[in-house]
Every structure is written in C-alpha cells, then in structure tokens.
Amino acid sequence: MADPSTYRPAPGSIPTDPGVYRFSDAHGHVIYVGKAKNLRNRLNSYFADPANLHFRTQTMVRTAAKVEWTVVQTEVEALQLEYTWIKQYDPRFNIKYRDDKSYPWLCVTWTDEFPRVFVGRGAKHKGWRYYGPFGQAWAVRESVDSLLRVFPMRSCSNGVFRNAAASGRPCLLGYIGKCSAPCVGRISADDHRAVVEDFCAFWAGQTRGLERKLTRQMKQAAEQQHYEQAAVLRDALDALRQATEKNAIVLPDGTDADVIALAEDPLEVAVQIFHVRAGRVRGERGWVADRADDADTADMIESFLFSLYADDQGFQSSAGSSVPPEVLVPVAPASGDVLADILSSQRGSHVRIHVPMRGDKRVLLDTVSRNAADMLAVHKTKRASDLSTRGRALEELQQALGMDQAPLRIEGFDISHLQGTEVVGSMVVFEDGMPRKSEYRRFVIKSFEGSNDIAAMDEVLRRRFRRLLDDREQMAQDASDDGGAALIDPSTGAARSFSYAPSLVVVDGGLPQVNAAQEVLDDLDLADEVRLIGLAKRLEEVWIPGEEFPLILPRASEGLYLLQRVRDESHRFAITFHRSRRSKAMVESVLDDVPGLGEVRRKTLLRHFSSLKKLRAAGVDDISALPGFGPRTAQAVVDALAGGEVGVAINMSTGEVSEL
Numbered sequence: 283m284a285d286p287s288t289y290r291p292a293p294g295s296i297p298t299d300p301g302v303y304r305f306s307d308a309h310g311h312v313i314y315v316g317k318a319k320n321l322r323n324r325l326n327s328y329f330a331d332p333a334n335l336h337f338r339t340q341t342m343v344r345t346a347a348k349v350e351w352t353v354v355q356t357e358v359e360a361l362q363l364e365y366t367w368i369k370q371y372d373p374r375f376n377i378k379y380r381d382d383k384s385y386p387w388l389c390v391t392w393t394d395e396f397p398r399v400f401v402g403r404g405a406k407h408k409g410w411r412y413y414g415p416f417g418q419a420w421a422v423r424e425s426v427d428s429l430l431r432v433f434p435m436r437s438c439s440n441g442v443f444r445n446a447a448a449s450g451r452p453c454l455l456g457y458i459g460k461c462s463a464p465c466v467g468r469i470s471a472d473d474h475r476a477v478v479e480d481f482c483a484f485w486a487g488q489t490r491g492l493e494r495k496l497t498r499q500m501k502q503a504a505e506q507q508h509y510e511q512a513a514v515l516r517d518a519l520d521a522l523r524q525a526t527e528k529n530a531i532v533l534p535d536g537t538d539a540d541v542i543a544l545a546e547d548p549l550e551v552a553v554q555i556f557h558v559r560a561g562r563v564r565g566e567r568g569w570v571a572d573r574a575d576d577a578d579t580a581d582m583i584e585s586f587l588f589s590l591y592a593d594d595q596g597f598q599s600s601a602g603s604s605v606p607p608e609v610l611v612p613v614a615p616a617s618g619d620v621l622a623d624i625l626s627s628q629r630g631s632h633v634r635i636h637v638p639m640r641g642d643k644r645v646l647l648d649t650v651s652r653n654a655a656d657m658l659a660v661h662k663t664k665r666a667s668d669l670s671t672r673g674r675a676l677e678e679l680q681q682a683l684g685m686d687q688a689p690l691r692i693e694g695f696d697i698s699h700l701q702g703t704e705v706v707g708s709m710v711v712f713e714d715g716m717p718r719k720s721e722y723r724r725f726v727i728k729s730f731e732g733s734n735d736i737a738a739m740d741e742v743l744r745r746r747f748r749r750l751l752d753d754r755e756q757m758a759q760d761a762s763d764d765g766g767a768a769l770i771d772p773s774t775g776a777a778r779s780f781s782y783a784p785s786l787v788v789v790d791g792g793l794p795q796v797n798a799a800q801e802v803l804d805d806l807d808l809a810d811e812v813r814l815i816g817l818a819k820r821l822e823e824v825w826i827p828g829e830e831f832p833l834i835l836p837r838a839s840e841g842l843y844l845l846q847r848v849r850d851e852s853h854r855f856a857i858t859f860h861r862s863r864r865s866k867a868m869v870e871s872v873l874d875d876v877p878g879l880g881e882v883r884r885k886t887l888l889r890h891f892s893s894l895k896k897l898r899a900a901g902v903d904d905i906s907a908l909p910g911f912g913p914r915t916a917q918a919v920v921d922a923l924a925g926g927e928v929g930v931a932i933n934m935s936t937g938e939v940s941e942l
Contacts, residue, residue, distance in 0.1 A: 286343045290329045296322040301353040302363045304371070305346035312371035314342050317360040321351050342375045357620045365588050377551070377571055377585060386419040387412045388426065390482055395471055396443070396464045397478045398436040399426060413485040413564075430460040431517065432496075433481035435474065437461065459514075485564075493519065537561045539608040539643075542586070543651040544579060545658040547846070552658035553586055554650050559606075568654065570661045584615035587635070591625055605629040610638055610647050662847070671840055672715030678841030679786070682833060683826075685813060689786035690714055692844075694852035695746075695799075696790045697727075697738045698859070707742035708856035711784075712848055724859045736798045739789060743802040750783060751806065783811055788848045792818040793825045793832075800827035817849045879919065883910050887919070 301321045305314040318324030328335075328343050335343070354360050368376055391397045393409040401422050406412055430437060438446070438453055438461070446452050446465040456463035464474045480495075500515035541556040550572055557565040577585070591605050605625050615621050618635055625633040638644040676688040683689075692712040699705040707725035711718045725742045789799050796816035803809040815833075816825040822842060823832035835842040886908055891897040897919075905916035 303351040308347040314375040317364040434462040545654040554654035675840035675844040693784040694848035696852040698856035
C-alpha cells in the first residue's frame with residue numbers, strides 16, 4: 283500500500299472553493315469520489331494522523347496513489363458532478379445502492395392506436411406511460427388481471443392482436459370479458475382509448491373519480507332499464523373497490539410522497555422506500571448495500587436520493603415525473619436545500635425533503651424503518667444459514683487467529699446494567715457458525731454494585747470456567763466409577779453443557795476488557811486451551827491479549843461477519859435479561875407497601891404478570907383470580923399501582939427511553 287504522504291498535495295496548493303475530488307490508485311483507476319464546500323479543509327483531513335481515521339478511510343488513502351480535484355461555482359454543481367463521476371468511474375470505496383434484481387414496472391403503450399398494458403423490466407420506450415417500479419412482479423400482474431374486468435383494455439402482444447384481426451375471432455380474454463376486443467371491431471379506437479385513460483387514472487391514484495363515474499353510469503343504465511349493462515357496471519364497481527382496498531389509505535387523499543428509511547450496521551446498510559401516491563402505498567422496494575466508506579446517515583440519505591431520482595428509478599406518475607412533491611426521511615440529507623433545489627428543477631415544481639416528527643407521516647416512517655430493519659435481519663439470516671459461507675467464515679478465523687483448528691464452538695459474553703443497577707451478564711454459544719440457543723446462559727452479578735464492566739466480566743468468566751472444571755472433575759469421577767465418561771448429569775438428567783470448552787471466546791470491548799478476561803483464563807490454567815479475543819464496536823477491531831495493536835479483518839470478511847453476529851447476539855441476550863430484571867425490581871418496589879402482601883403473593887404476581895406494564899393493565903377480578911388473593915388484597919394492589927409513579931429506563935447503548 284502507498285504512503286499517503288507520497289502523494290499529498292503541496293501546502294497551499296489546494297483551493298478553498300467548493301468542488302469535487304477523486305482518489306486514484308497506482309493503475310489510474312478511480313477508487314473514491316467525494317465533494318466538499320471547502321476542498322482544502324476536506325482533503326487535508328485525509329492526510330491527518332491515520333490513527334484518527336476510520337479503518338475504511340485508512341484503507342482508501344493507502345490504496346490511492348494520486349488525488350485530483352475540480353473546482354465548481356456552487357454546491358449544486360458539486361453534487362451533480364460528484365454523481366456524474368460516480369456513474370462514470372464506479373469507484374469501489376463509494377456506497378452502491380444496488381442489488382441483483384431488476385424491478386418490474388407497469389407499461390401502457392400510449393402512442394399505439396390501440397394501447398396495450400403489460401408488465402416488463404429494463405429499458406423504457408419514449409412516449410409510453412410507466413408506473414412503478416414495484417417490488418413483486420406477481421403482485422402487479424395479479425392487480426392488472428383483476429382490473430381488466432373493470433377496464434377491459436387490450437393486454438395481448440402485437441402478434442396475437444394481428445392474428446385475431448386476420449381470423450376475425452378474438453382471443454380468450456375477449457370472450458370472458460377481460461378485453462373489449464378492438465382487434466375485431468367491437469370497440470372503436472376512441473372508445474378504447476377512453477377505457478385506457480380510466481385505467482391510467484386508477485394507477486395515478488384518481489380512484490374516487492372513477493368510482494363516482496361508474497356509479498353514475500350504473501344508475502343511468504338501470505333507469506333506462508338496461509339491466510344487463512347495469513349488472514356489468516355493478517360488478518366492475520365491486521372489483522374496483524376491492525382493488526382499491528388492497529392499498530390501504532395511509533395518508534390524506536391527494537398526498538404524493540416517497541418515504542425512505544435506513545437500517546445500518548458497521549458493514550452493511552438496508553434501505554427501504556414506500557411510494558405513496560394519492561394517499562396510498564402504490565409500491566415498495568428495498569436494497570441491501572455494502573458500506574464502502576465511513577459516511578454517516580445524512581450522507582447516505584443524500585447519495586441514495588440523488589442516485590434514485592437521477593437515474594429515474596422512482597415511481598412514475600401519469601405526469602411522467604418520478605420525483606414526488608414530498609420526500610420523508612429519518613435524517614435530513616447533508617445538503618438538504620441543495621438537493622431539494624436539484625429535485626425541484628427536475629420535477630418542474632417545488633420538492634420538499636423533511637423529517638416528520640409527529641402524526642400520520644411519522645407513523646408511516648416508523649413502519650418503513652421497521653421494514654428496513656427486518657430486511658437487514660433477513661439478509662443476515664440468509665447469509666448466515668449458507669453452509670459454504672459458514673465454512674469460509676470459520677476457516678478465515680482459523681487463519682487470521684493462527685489457530686490449529688477451526689473454532690467450531692464460539693462463546694460470546696456481554697454485560698448489561700443501568701447506571702450500575704441490576705448488573706447481569708450473558709453467554710451465547712455458536713456451533714458450526716450457527717447459534718445454539720439451548721446452551722445460552724444468563725448470570726446475575728451479586729458480588730458488587732456499580733458500573734464496573736471489567737469486574738462484572740471477570741465474575742461471569744470465572745463462574746463459567748469454574749463450572750467447566752467442576753464438570754470435568756465430576757466426569758472423571760463418574761468415569762472411574764462406571765468405566766466411562768458420563769456426559770449426562772445424573773441429578774438432573776440433562777447434558778453437561780458446561781463440560782465443553784469453547785474453541786474461541788469473544789468479549790465485547792477493547793484491549794482493557796480482553797486483558798482482564800485473559801487473567802481469568804491464566805488463573806484457571808485454561809489459556810492454552812481456550813482462545814480469547816475482543817471485538818470493539820466503533821471500528822470493528824479484533825483485539826488479542828498482549829498485543830499492542832488490533833487485528834484488522836477485511837471489510838467483506840465472512841469471519842468478521844460471524845464475530846459481529848456473536849457480539850450482537852450476546853448484547854441482545856444480555857439486554858433482554860436486564861430489562862426483565864429491571865421490570866421485576868420495579869414491581870417489587872411498588873408492592874412493598876401493600877398491606878397483607880407477603881413474599882409468596884409477590885412472587886405469584888411476578889410469575890403471572892411478569893412486568894409492571896401488564897400488572898397495571900390488570901383489574902381486581904384478574905388479580906383476585908390468582909391463588910391466595912381475595913377481593914380486598916386485589917383492590918389494595920390496584921390502588922397501590924394507581925398511586926405509583928411510572929418508571930422510566932434509558933438503554934445506555936441506544937439511548938432509547940422506555941416505560942418500566
């Protein structure tokens with residue numbers, strides 16, 4: 283790798299104007315493109331102390347051999363030039379919001395004499411009307427099939443249309459009422475285009491007007507005693523209402539917006555978008571992209587919006603624009619006003635980019651956020667369940683850590699507490715790269731109170747590995763008595779799960795936590811048998827006991843991905859246990875002053891309701907139905923809960939505030 287100082291521009295040679303810069307490697311390939319309001323300040327940050335740079339940024343500047351820039355007049359020009367260069371050079375250190383799917387769209391061949399409708403992918407034809415893109419092709423085809431009963435327009439190919447016209451007989455759709463059969467002259471070109479216009483109006487969100495139009499035509503046909511035509515219109519109206527109900531109204535009628543949310547982890551980012559047209563969700567899509575640089579959420583929102591609309595990948599309306607008048611995002615983009623001006627010029631009218639804080643729009647944004655989180659979780663699950671991927675991850679860890687064998691059993695440990703109260707620990711087990719939840723264990727820290735994570739981790743590890751040594755001693759005793767090793771505990775009938783030593787132990791933290799944990803293994807004489815590492819959250823550094831510098835695994839390493847899953851699962855398991863302990867402690871404190879409520883009855887309440895929230899929602903009848911409770915005691919519990927204050931807890935890792 284190159285030394286950044288070898289190609290650093292001379293002091294004072296970088297202008298202070300806005301502009302766009304690009305880093306190139308020794309072969310002349312552009313590897314990163316960025317923009318800045320002040321080129322000198324931004325570029326100098328890359329040549330500062332490498333220790334202060336994000337790992338991916340360090341890798342980029344060490345891979346590069348040259349940096350160039352172009353000065354522009356405004357931020358608008360900088361943003362446009364940045365995207366042009368990204369499309370031109372495809373730099374590998376920029377985030378790429380793409381996947382292996384080509385999203386389908388709905389097309390109406392508007393310029394044909396008899397326009398037809400079909401679902402397709404790929405390039406678009408000038409003059410035709412497009413709606414979408416959509417997430418699922420089958421869902422669009424199903425909707426079109428049901429709407430053809432309401433709007434019997436042509437949906438056949440040109441070849442089928444010519445053959446039917448030559449033979450004088452329509453295709454099957456013409457016989458079953460899903461096509462007005464313009465091929466055999468059942469309907470004129472003008473009347474067929476009127477049907478197509480109604481079809482396009484539906485996809486543009488103008489459903490209320492179509493319902494009123496069909497209702498009016500049905501009543502007129504009934505008044506003129508054309509009952510068969512009125513029945514056809516009635517069935518069409520029912521079909522239209524059913525198709526409309528599939529897209530629930532989430533915002534007031536007439537609202538056109540795109541709702542975008544992100545779910546992030548240190549290596550990947552999931553993006554979910556809902557296309558809302560006329561107050562209804564007309565389409566949704568999602569991407570999972572690799573995080574190739576250290577961009578924050580605002581920068582990622584900006585790059586995603588620009589690439590989405592500049593490539594015309596949005597949901598097009600009947601007006602032909604894929605840019606809606608409103609874009610809802612969780613975080614304002616880095617150049618919000620500039621980006622809004624660019625999108626406004628593209629749309630031809632004002633575009634607002636904003637973060638909703640309350641109301642229906644905030645509720646919808648939260649829904650999109652949950653979808654993004656679920657998509658990222660599903661992506662990780664699919665990746666982890668692949669056998670070859672798991673094998674590659676274990677092999678990478680074996681080579682990176684210099685182990686004699688692959689770590690087939692990995693145990694992860696974490697500590698959770700709230701400002702030193704209700705301190706708990708967790709142990710999760712991964713075998714062959716997959717979680718083995720039957721062997722997860724939880725630890726209540728009782729030896730001290732306070733926020734000393736190192737001391738808590740020391741206690742957890744000592745309890746776990748002392749149990750390992752005790753089980754081995756017992757197994758040796760059983761083997762001498764029975765002539766064989768007993769893996770089943772005769773007192774409980776369960777497997778001695780603690781008798782298996784892990785190949786690798788992962789603790790959450792950096793070098794101090796790792797060195798403290800290593801002392802436990804040294805004291806118990808297990809240092810040669812069990813390998814220990816720590817995984818620091820900020821830069822995903824792998825810390826090894828006794829080493830001054832961390833081990834940096836490649837960003838796309840499956841081994842690093844497996845370590846992340848172990849770390850995150852231990853954190854989740856610890857947080858869940860801590861919350862349950864915290865909730866029970868709150869219940870006990872509230873119930874202390876209830877007359878006639880002893881230890882046994884308190885445990886009964888805790889066992890049955892499990893949380894203060896559930897207990898507050900219970901009535902006198904619910905509590906008096908429990909064994910040992912009468913109406914008077916139940917009423918006393920309800921009165922105590924009604925007079926108690928609502929507790930609030932803060933998740934120290936996420937900052938989330940929740941009711942206890």
